[in-house]
Amino acid sequence: MIPTLDGKNVFHAFSPKLEPAMSVAQGQEFLLKTLDCFGGQIKSERDLLESLDWENVNPATGPVYIEGVRPGEIIGFDILDIKINDHSIAVVAPGEGVPGKEITTMETALLTHENNVLNFKDIARINIKPMIGVMGVAPKDRDIPNGTPEKHGGNMDCRIITAGSRIYFKAEVEGALFGCGDLHSAQGDGEIGVSGAETSGEVLLKAEVFPDLQGLPTPFLENDHLVATIFSAETADQAAKGAVDSMVEFLTGFAGLEKNHAVMLMSIAGDLRFCQMVDPLKTVRFEFPKKILSGVSGFHAK
Template sequence: MKTVTTESGIIYEFNKTNPYVIKVPSGTTMKIETYDCFQNQIQTPETEVGRIDWDKINPATGPIFVEDAMPGDILKVTIEKIEIGKQGVMVVGPNLGVMGHKIERMESKILPIKDDKIHFNDIELPLNKMIGVIGVAPEENGVNCGTPGAHGGSMDNKMITEGAILYFPVFAEGALFALGDLHAAMGDGEVSVSGVEVAGEVTVKLDVLKGDRLSHPMLENEVVFTQIVSAETLDEAAKLATSEMIERIVEKTGLPLSEITMLMSAAGHSEICQIVDPLMTARFVVPKWLLKELECTLINE
């Protein structure tokens, strides 16, 4: 299996001008090593968070050039395994996250990870291993890895975990795929501006799909299909995710917009991914049993 390490190359922004670290054919399964979102700068409680290098935040490992991926295609990314380190870190600080206006100083907390539990003081939190930053080169200018968009990026969607399949619109030749910012756990919203940040390794399979198009990333797991959208406000992101999903189902089924809208209001779900990045991210979730009843395939393979 091919492996891309952090020493192979990291990026701080997704950009079609980034030189790739490896070229692989469609269908490749590979392991990608990642730093945590602070580039492993906070390893002990004694580290002064305000004194770390804040220019080295949210590094993503890559980019990876996928052969045959061209603008207008879809990059299918199957997340086969997420392996994480033995400790995570969380931070809070002034002007960070939802409560940053009331927090007066930077604080960090080192959280041991043992026996599939995160130890927060005397509380044992369950693991929810997921990927915060994952995506491809954007269509136009570069986008900082801490900002989400149509290319993916810092979507901080807790559903991006083992067994999930992500579909990205390809904007640049080779797609230029990269990922980073693993979390041992993160709640919807990521309200403090950090999940349980952790270094690790991710095993993914990369496939190029021809003959179908996307405007924003989609996610599939065993039970649902999800449309993910990032926008300036949460309202805008949620409404656009909903409308894009409804219009895609209408396109794929040929059924009336009014009926699909009613079905989505009855059985679909509008949910929050994160509310703390430069853009807000929301998702619209549709159960697969309903798509089966509609005889609807959302992605052509």
């Protein structure tokens, strides 16, 4: 029996004061059933953003206590599978997102899923690529609302946080106190309109401490093809600088490259990409291909 939490076990701020809803061993698979970012409040296209209870948005299922995890350790979460609901929700509102005042009318769209394709109002059909918007661990000394991304994770809205990925965080409290939610059936880089295709569903995960990765710049993502540093800051420029500096730190500290060579390779073969531009802090990632690392690096965690 896989340990499971349902959508009744949610929290709205990552906090060291949270009481664990479930405890699992390292390497043990566990399942989190998640609500959409609106907490299930939107039932029809008549339900607009102005009608929401904003105290109950961006719920994360958890927290999950990972046994044996101590503050300061690097813990990796393998996303084994993501299953989503049969529909998604997208919204726009005046003043929200990057377009801001260009939007003059509030609107909600309920979008159906058909054979792994998202039907956007019979205008467009988009391949479904499930991802996790909110994911993280508790900070050590304060409460951070789930909608705010920081070093602990949070609402990073990074579209490569998908099944087959591993994301690393630095644990700041005993057991890490992990949670996730805010699934999307699809989202573009930047999430410029304030929402992706928001949906509910379930996520299968397992977690493990990696002693050899002490000092890894986190949040840090890895899949079969690339590694990525993720950084959030007040401005896009600051977030971009943070993501770049973190990748330089990784390539020099863990891949053994000289700084000049690391920067040259990043400029030649790496990609700087927006995750989201609509939260209290902006999130940017820097992606670097693993095929280059294979010739120079001892980084083989995944």
